[in-house]
Amino acid sequence: MTMLNPDPDAALVERVKQGDVRAFEMLVVKYQRRIERLIGRMVRDVDLVADIAQETFIRAYRALPQFRAESAFYTWLYRIAVNTAKKALVDMKRDPVMTHTALQGADDDDETYRGGMEPTDGETPEALLASKEIAATVNAAIAALSEDLRQAITLREIEGLSYEEISDVMNCPIGTVRSRIFRAREAIAERLRPLLDTREGNRW
Amino acid sequence: MSQPDSDRSSDSSRRILSALADGVATDSEAARAFQAWRDDPDARASWHTYQLIGDVLRSDDLACEPAADEAFLVALRARLADEPVVLAPQARADAGPVALPAAVNASAGAARSRWQGPLTMAAGFLVMLGGLSVVGPFKHGSDPQLASTAASGPVLASTAPGSSAGVVATSVQTPAQSKAAADQLAPYLAAHRQSTMSGPFQMSGSDIRNASLVQPAQ
Numbered sequence: 527m528t529m530l531n532p533d534p535d536a537a538l539v540e541r542v543k544q545g546d547v548r549a550f551e552m553l554v555v556k557y558q559r560r561i562e563r564l565i566g567r568m569v570r571d572v573d574l575v576a577d578i579a580q581e582t583f584i585r586a587y588r589a590l591p592q593f594r595a596e597s598a599f600y601t602w603l604y605r606i607a608v609n610t611a612k613k614a615l616v617d618m619k620r621d622p623v624m625t626h627t628a629l630q631g632a633d634d635d636d637e638t639y640r641g642g643m644e645p646t647d648g649e650t651p652e653a654l655l656a657s658k659e660i661a662a663t664v665n666a667a668i669a670a671l672s673e674d675l676r677q678a679i680t681l682r683e684i685e686g687l688s689y690e691e692i693s694d695v696m697n698c699p700i701g702t703v704r705s706r707i708f709r710a711r712e713a714i715a716e717r718l719r720p721l722l723d724t725r726e727g728n729r730w
Numbered sequence: 731m732s733q734p735d736s737d738r739s740s741d742s743s744r745r746i747l748s749a750l751a752d753g754v755a756t757d758s759e760a761a762r763a764f765q766a767w768r769d770d771p772d773a774r775a776s777w778h779t780y781q782l783i784g785d786v787l788r789s790d791d792l793a794c795e796p797a798a799d800e801a802f803l804v805a806l807r808a809r810l811a812d813e814p815v816v817l818a819p820q821a822r823a824d825a826g827p828v829a830l831p832a833a834v835n836a837s838a839g840a841a842r843s844r845w846q847g848p849l850t851m852a853a854g855f856l857v858m859l860g861g862l863s864v865v866g867p868f869k870h871g872s873d874p875q876l877a878s879t880a881a882s883g884p885v886l887a888s889t890a891p892g893s894s895a896g897v898v899a900t901s902v903q904t905p906a907q908s909k910a911a912a913d914q915l916a917p918y919l920a921a922h923r924q925s926t927m928s929g930p931f932q933m934s935g936s937d938i939r940n941a942s943l944v945q946p947a948q
Binding site for chain 2: 532533534535536537538541546547548549550551552554555556558559560562563576579580583584587588653656657658660661664665668679680682683684689704707708711712714715718719722723
């Protein structure tokens with residue numbers, strides 16, 4: 527199977543294969559939220575979501591030497607997450623303390639599946655408020671960008687276009703695309719930092 | 731007014747991280763980005779922020795407090811520290827002290843002490859693998875992780891395709907020596923099996939392979 531665009535994670539994956547576990551952390555930071563959301567839509571017990579997500583990344587780390595890049599890293603990771611969640615659900619069926627809600631939606635692979643009900647939300651009201659504030663800040667920052675920067679970051683992050691494709695769409699050199707995407711990220715990050723740096727100098 | 735050096739360096743790091751996030755960093759840039767992730771808290775924060783921005787642009791419901799993301803990573807780090815060291819493709823049994831992966835060398839303090847146990851086991855494993863490879867008692871089938879070559883010495887976690895050839899016997903070892911080697915290797919294999927097969931979620935066969943050892947006939 528060939529991919530339309532090169533896997534953007536190829537360099538990170540290769541680095542992990544060379545023994546750099548810290549590079550794997552970068553992949554975790556990149557995909558943790560998506561993986562947790564996927565699992566949260568399969569397993570309705572919010573207390574299990576983080577555990578299954580952790581198990582997903584551990585499995586991926588162990589199996590990475592066998593990853594042959596026949597698909598994108600995220601596609602491969604997604605499959606591991608689905609299989610890990612299904613396995614957890616099967617285990618829970620055998621466990622007398624399993625909850626009924628935790629088993630709903632167990633057979634659906636679709637990341638967008640909601641099974642007719644929202645996943646259990648274990649967030650505190652404060653965390654929920656903080657999440658909404660972050661989303662509102664990002665959206666406000668996007669709206670405040672110049673047209674060039676907004677188009678570049680949107681084509682990359684939302685449409686998933688490669689730099690070459692963005693270069694064609696925007697009729698500018700690839701170096702300009704790279705610069706615009708960076709400046710867009712920085713402009714948004716500038717607005718976000720007051721919300722994210724809750725412990726100054728101690729984050730990450 | 732000129733920009734201070736530290737600001738220029740930080741700006742340069744962030745540019746590279748942005749490029750790496752999109753998979754367009756050059757090899758030298760990627761190397762700098764990996765270094766920045768290890769050494770620079772600001773670089774780690776920027777990487778997280780860029781990824782969070784991308785997620786929120788795709789879906790508002792991916793927005794979440796950074797504290798939650800950080801807690802997830804801290805917990806995962808602890809688990810990764812307990813993982814057997816299986817990703818060391820350049821390590822050689824005949825190279826004297828075992829060459830540690832770059833990330834392990836770079837880590838210090840508490841992180842180093844966490845690695846010492848698994849590394850000691852892995853070093854012992856490499857040495858014993860070297861001893862066993864000349865006899866050929868391993869029956870690893872097509873498992874590339876345990877492939878070794880007569881020319882370069884044993885290689886742990888080799889990812890090279892086509893490395894499934896069996897081990898070639900190049901010298902004779904007494905049964906007693908083989909038995910002793912197998913006995914010393916047993917604790918590592920037991921720990922490996924336990925780490926991959928126990929816990930709340932067992933590994934499926936497609937996710938990971940288990941090391942096994944067939945002891946030579948006495």
